[in-house]
Amino acid sequence: MPNLPRKHLFDLPEGVIYLDGNSLGPLPRGVAERLESCARDEWGRMLIRGWNEAQWMDQPARVGNLIGRLIGAPEGSVVLGDTLSIKVYQVLASALEMRPDRKVILSDKGNFPTDLYMADGLIRSLGRGHELRTPAPENVADAITEEVAVVMLTQVDYRTGRMHDFEAITRKAHAVGAVMIWDLAHSAGAVPVDMTANGAEFAVGCTYKYLNGGPGAPAFIYVRPDIAETVRPALSGWLGHEAPFAFDLDYRPGRAVERMRVGTPPVLQMTALEEALKVWDGLTMDEVRARSVALSELFIREVEARCPELTLLSPRGPGARGSQVSFGFADSYAVVQALIARGVIGDFRAPDAMRFGFTPLYLDEGDVTRAAEILGEVMAERDWDTPAFKARGRVT
Amino acid sequence: MPNLPRKHLFDLPEGVIYLDGNSLGPLPRGVAERLESCARDEWGRMLIRGWNEAQWMDQPARVGNLIGRLIGAPEGSVVLGDTLSIKVYQVLASALEMRPDRKVILSDKGNFPTDLYMADGLIRSLGRGHELRTPAPENVADAITEEVAVVMLTQVDYRTGRMHDFEAITRKAHAVGAVMIWDLAHSAGAVPVDMTANGAEFAVGCTYKYLNGGPGAPAFIYVRPDIAETVRPALSGWLGHEAPFAFDLDYRPGRAVERMRVGTPPVLQMTALEEALKVWDGLTMDEVRARSVALSELFIREVEARCPELTLLSPRGPGARGSQVSFGFADSYAVVQALIARGVIGDFRAPDAMRFGFTPLYLDEGDVTRAAEILGEVMAERDWDTPAFKARGRVT
Structure with missing residues (x-):
């Protein structure tokens, strides 16, 4: 072998x-050198022009495509930014709006705590009587009922490495009319994932683990292409706007998954990540x-x-x-x-x-x-x- | 001169x-070299131990104190993270909870659009009939009435440089019982600001403009110390938890402004910013x-x-x-x-x-x-x- x-x-x-x-x-x-050159040759020499000349503005989508390849997501369906906690909030808020008549968010006790904390905070902010259920991981499938608005799970348990049945859980969620969110924090770059075949509406993940993007590397977010332009982005920031540099007073969501961008992207972190992803070439x-x-x-x-x-x-x-x-x-x-x-x-x-x-x-x-x-x-x-x-x- | x-x-x-x-x-x-050494000597050599050995975990509060000095905020009242859009959302959500009986958010047409977009998105998510009012900047003071829950303004207009009367607006907001939020994006490092004297409950700002933190540098958030431990953080992520590494299933907000932290901090960006702030020594x-x-x-x-x-x-x-x-x-x-x-x-x-x-x-x-x-x-x-x-x- x-x-x-x-x-x-x-x-x-x-x-x-x-x-x-x-x-x-x-x-x-190569990443340390690339970072130094991003600072010296791009930020230092191009100054504000780096947004166009060094293509910083397109980087969240460009790197999204590199990660998309590793999770079976098509071009233009993944974008980078913020942290995993923020991305969890965005997909959960959007998902709840897709099922306004249901009140249950189903996760599990094996989920990484920040996913549960963000859900808890969202529920409290909304104040509409949503309920977060967290059965033991092995009981999740049985807990997917027609009360459930959203099933939100981390595929691989951060403590034990236990994997949910990725296909069966999504099928069951869809069979009862629930929206499916997968957190791929411990999956991306670790296990084969095919978002297209899976059919889940949303996925999120982080890039500093198996993707080697460095401490505090940005998170990724995937929205299934057929629904991307109907999803209302929670956290509607200017870089998710259709035309950020028109500086309109009114928000209009951007195209496809790009509407899930929020603020100014962390160019230095993005650049480290983009360079780090080269190790996946040809694998x-x-x-x-x-x-x-x-x-x-x-x-x-x-x-x-x-x-x-x-x-x-x-x-x-x-x-x-x-x-x-x-x-x-x-x-x-x-x-x-x-x-x-x-x-x-x-x-x-x-x-x-x-x-x-x-x-x-x-x-x-x-x-x-x-x-x-x-x-x-x-x-x-x-x-x-x-x-x-x-x-x-x-x-x- | x-x-x-x-x-x-x-x-x-x-x-x-x-x-x-x-x-x-x-x-x-020195910033390009510092970035390279953060990658090579901290991330590369310390690996996961960098969170403690290189004090990455404390960096958001440590850098917060450096910025606090420039905006008249006491030690421990400023923390770094995320983007300005996200920080606007956090303070606005927290502020609205402090005035549950009022429905008006007062801003102005001169505010940077992302602040208005984030407010608009929050209002839609809450679904409780809040209203965003955006008079012309010169009419803001007259629009501060007892209907207003929150006054949220950028001190310096991004287009014209026009400055609001920082003291008078806060006084008027407080006189009618409204919560005051200042966006200091074009103030921090540009004009003298004394948050303590001002008395506003919240301030936010970015660090890639006059603070030279580099493209996509993290935002800062200030919460007035006397209310910091009564504020419920919107976007309740694990690093705002009282004990992130206990991995409890239930969220308990951390001490003071640290509860406004959300996810894993962008260490590379934070390090560039921390180094960049050295130019302020002695000024x-x-x-x-x-x-x-x-x-x-x-x-x-x-x-x-x-x-x-x-x-x-x-x-x-x-x-x-x-x-x-x-x-x-x-x-x-x-x-x-x-x-x-x-x-x-x-x-x-x-x-x-x-x-x-x-x-x-x-x-x-x-x-x-x-x-x-x-x-x-x-x-x-x-x-x-x-x-x-x-x-x-x-x-x-």
Whole structure:
């Protein structure tokens, strides 16, 4: 089973095995130089003219097309901007307007909290008696009833890596007349997604995880093309206007998904992301997925052989699992700190999960085997059982 | 009258006189290198640990304090993030909740359109019969009545530079029981502002104009400290949560203005901004204002002596004018193109304004006199009256 020949495209520190690309992807080579040149040669030399000459204004749509390719979305259906929280708010507000007679938003307890917080805030702002239901992930399908206005789920659970049945959930949502929103935060660049085949109305996601866009990289938003021009954009900012530079006093939504743009795009972040996406040239998501499954399976096998104290929190079957593997242990926080001290970077998620992301663009079998060995050593030698590693600090 | 000794802190192109810092400030020296090192040494080397080790997580509040100093806001009352459009939405939604019995939002026709668009979108989402009133700027004070829930104004008019009476408007708003929101987009770094003395509940602004934060730099938001912990944040994202990394399912607003944070901060943009703000070390806004008035007065005098065809659109009295000067002319668009071709960069705002921003950090009397001479040549030689300069392209 060959490794993907992409590791040389990343600038990884010596002596580090990075299993946290599911939280923040590493620096692709060329991005630091591109950022410097964006500042020096575009901002510095072109000044205000950069909006046209360096095509900053078109960047949110141009980068949207690069991401569209990775999630099975057609040209012109994805645009970049803001943060995932903001994009969740936009799609949820738009979706609720499409079902004014229904009051239930269905999500799950495995969703990333900000999605739930944004929904809660929207419900309170609207003040129209909407209700947010959050069953356990495995009970979502049964909870999709004709009361439901919108089903809003993150495809891959951030704690466990558990994957929802992408096709079946959308089918069921549509069968009862609900609008479907997928959060692809842990999917884009990790698992094959075909938005066109899926048929969901909306998708959102972030670009600093498997897409390696850098800390605080902008979010993406997809609207199904056949409805894009009927959707009323919540957060109707000037760059979602049909003619932003007419400076009309009245808002008229722009064409297709571009109406979901809000304010001035973060050019420096967008440029880092655009450069970072070059590592995907010529790759298919099926290749990436095949390697990610192989690496995840290898890790589980090697860890379970060495660390009987750890409980697999992720689904055992690779088809039900995204590109991460989580183990449970009472002192997971301290274990993660001890691993980092030995050069293996994973992360901790409350209350007791250690998470490891597998991103075959820059990880190979040697890395994965070595990481499992080191985890075995940390557990065998009780590295983690020291006050320094057990101190609770802020964990990101 | 001495020039401010700051020009050497900017990396301006040879042969350019830049009078568009009111739209996009130029590149301060050191920012391109700082960006490159943020990518290479922080993101690249620290990876996920950058959130703590490089203090990315605290950056929105840390940079908020730097900006707070320039707008008379105390420590801990300003935070950075998102775009100005998003921040307008947040303060307006919060303000409306503070006056549930009133239905009128008062702004003016001189406000930047995105502020009006965001208000319009919020009104439509709420569906509770709010009304947006937009009188002419000079009629705003008279329109502040007891029907008004919120007065939301941009202090300096983006087209004309006309300044509202900052103190009197806030006093009148408070006298009738309305909440006051100031948009400081064209004020921060341009005119002295004292939020504490003013007493307005909220202020927002952007950082890519007079604060030179770079294209797409994040916005700032100020909440008056005595009410900050009673304000319910609209757009309740995880980084505004009291304990983001507890990953609770329920939202609890964070302390003070930090509750107005939403999603993951744009670290690369924040870092460029933080570095760019170093040019303000040791300067007071009163010094900057005195120089900006002197330069603006000089420009008006020199242009009016040379260009009788142009009409001053800005207030003549410097006390009623921000840090920009606008002239009206039927073919302003073409004149601006012709000026750019001769190295003087101003900009055009529909329908007929040419705008010139005066930012004494990097402009001196020689620049201003030379710019007026070139404008005189463009008008005298009818440079602008050519098809190339008259063609309408996108203007930013």
